[in-house]
Amino acid sequence: xxxxxxxxxxxxxxxxxxxxxxxxxxxxxxxxxxxxxxxxxxxxxxxxxxxxxxxxxxxxxxxxxxxxxxxxxxxxxxxxxxxxxxxxxxxxxxxxxxxxxxxxxxxxxxxxxxxxxxxxxxxxxxxxxxxxxxxxxxxxxxxxxxxxxxxxxxxxxxxxxxxxxxxxxxxxxxxxxxxxxxxxxxxxxxxxxxxxxxxxxxxxxxxxxxxxxxxxxxxxxxxxxxxxxxxxxxxxxxxxxxxxxxxxxxxxxxxxxxxxxxxxxxxxxxxxxxxxxxxxxxxxxxxxxxxxxxxxxxxxxx
Numbered sequence: 001x002x003x004x005x006x007x008x009x010x011x012x013x014x015x016x017x018x019x020x021x022x023x024x025x026x027x028x029x030x031x032x033x034x035x036x037x038x039x040x041x042x043x044x045x046x047x048x049x050x051x052x053x054x055x056x057x058x059x060x061x062x063x064x065x066x067x068x069x070x071x072x073x074x075x076x077x078x079x080x081x082x083x084x085x086x087x088x089x090x091x092x093x094x095x096x097x098x099x100x101x102x103x104x105x106x107x108x109x110x111x112x113x114x115x116x117x118x119x120x121x122x123x124x125x126x127x128x129x130x131x132x133x134x135x136x137x138x139x140x141x142x143x144x145x146x147x148x149x150x151x152x153x154x155x156x157x158x159x160x161x162x163x164x165x166x167x168x169x170x171x172x173x174x175x176x177x178x179x180x181x182x183x184x185x186x187x188x189x190x191x192x193x194x195x196x197x198x199x200x201x202x203x204x205x206x207x208x209x210x211x212x213x214x215x216x217x218x219x220x221x222x223x224x225x226x227x228x229x230x231x232x233x234x235x236x237x238x239x240x241x242x243x244x245x246x247x248x249x250x251x252x253x254x255x256x257x258x259x260x261x262x263x264x265x266x267x268x269x270x271x272x273x274x275x276x277x278x279x280x281x282x283x284x285x286x287x288x289x290x291x292x293x294x295x296x297x298x299x300x301x302x
Contacts, residue, residue, distance in 0.1 A: 061085075061141045070113075073168055077105050077115060080139070089120060090136045094128040095227040095272075097253070103159055113164035115150065120160070135162065144170050178205035178212065179289035185235065189213055191267075192229040193222060201267075203232065204260070208282045210252065210270040214260035222265065226254045227272065236284040238292065246281045250274040 061079045080087070081102040089098040098120035106114050120129075129135070131154055138147045148165035155161060181187045187203035191213065201215030211230075222228075230252055233245035256268025271279075 061146070073165060074105055074113065076168060077102060077165070081105070083141075085139050085141065087117070087137045087139045089125075090138075090272075091125060091128050092133055092135075094125075095251075096122065096124065097225045098122050098125050100160070105164070114153065115162045115164055116156065116159040117162060118160070119158060146170050178207045178210075179286050179293070180205050182289065182292065187232055187234065189215075189230055189232040191215060193217075194226055194228070197221070201264075204266065206282060207286055208271075208279050210255070210268065213267045213269060214262070214264040215267060216264050219257055219265050222254055222257060222267065224254055224257065228252055228254065228269070230269070234281055234285040236281060236288065238288060248274075248278045248281055250278055 061076055061083075081104050084101045086099050086101060089100060091098065099122075100117045100120050103116040103118055106116055108114060119125075129152055131152055133152045134149050135152055136147060136149050138145065140146070146168060148168045150162040150165050153161040153163060181203050187206075189201045189203050189211075190198060191201055192198045197217075199215050199217055201213045204212035204214055206212070228251070229249075231247070231249045233242075233247050235242075235245050250271050251273040252269035252271050254267055255270045256266070258266045258268075260266030
């Protein structure tokens with residue numbers, strides 16, 4: 001009887017452990033299932049949020065040609081705040097690019113419009129941004145590029161205060177198409193990167209605002225928004241000897257990184273610091289190349 005009782009008790013304990021194990025597995029499976037549902041919901045929400053952000057970027061800001069009228073500019077800046085389009089800011093004397101968004105358009109007690117913006121994402125702006133500085137802002141919507149200048153007036157809580165822009169410029173794509181160098185007269189460009197490396201590249205195209213360049217450098221050796229130094233020579237007259245070409249030196253910002261010819265890296269560069277003399281040299285070369293191409297086309301058609 002004692003052995004029978006012990007055997008029965010042992011069997012009950014085994015049944016109990018088996019039941020607890022099965023129940024534990026069910027709870028674990030349920031938790032896993034619930035966790036998967038939660039993760040799935042998080043992923044779906046993340047996708048929705050990403051889609052919403054993309055949709056916000058694919059907007060056409062309120063814009064008419066009458067930007068000299070204050071109400072038009074107010075509406076335009078209000079939509080920048082509404083859609084939270086990123087603005088790239090350039091501080092005088094600072095080669096870095098900073099990013100922010102507009103919070104709102106407000107009015108001072110004196111009846112002056114001001115623009116409140118979020119703090120620039122890179123805190124290093126505090127080293128160079130001073131009250132009274134004229135800051136240049138650039139941004140894009142789905143149909144064009146825009147820019148305006150605004151004076152920094154100070155801070156309010158966590159916001160930066162800027163004067164209301166007196167002028168907004170719209171630049172739909174490139175302000176002027178780029179000309180390609182004459183294949184018989186390739187243009188070699190010396191490019192110096194922020195980390196000190198100096199390379200030779202081949203000019204792909206150019207206008208007075210920027211150029212395309214193929215350079216033999218790994219893609220990870222250059223970053224978007226890097227400021228590089230450029231040096232090159234251009235002919236400004238037809239049949240000009242090479243030693244008579246005009247020398248151009250400028251700084252530029254990397255705006256595109258892609259695949260170039262002969263397995264080189266292609267860079268899209270926008271000039272940031274360029275003298276009027278150098279801009280004039282580029283403009284003369286740009287006009288000369290158009291004349292050459294037009295004459296070549298007419299000769300071919302005739």
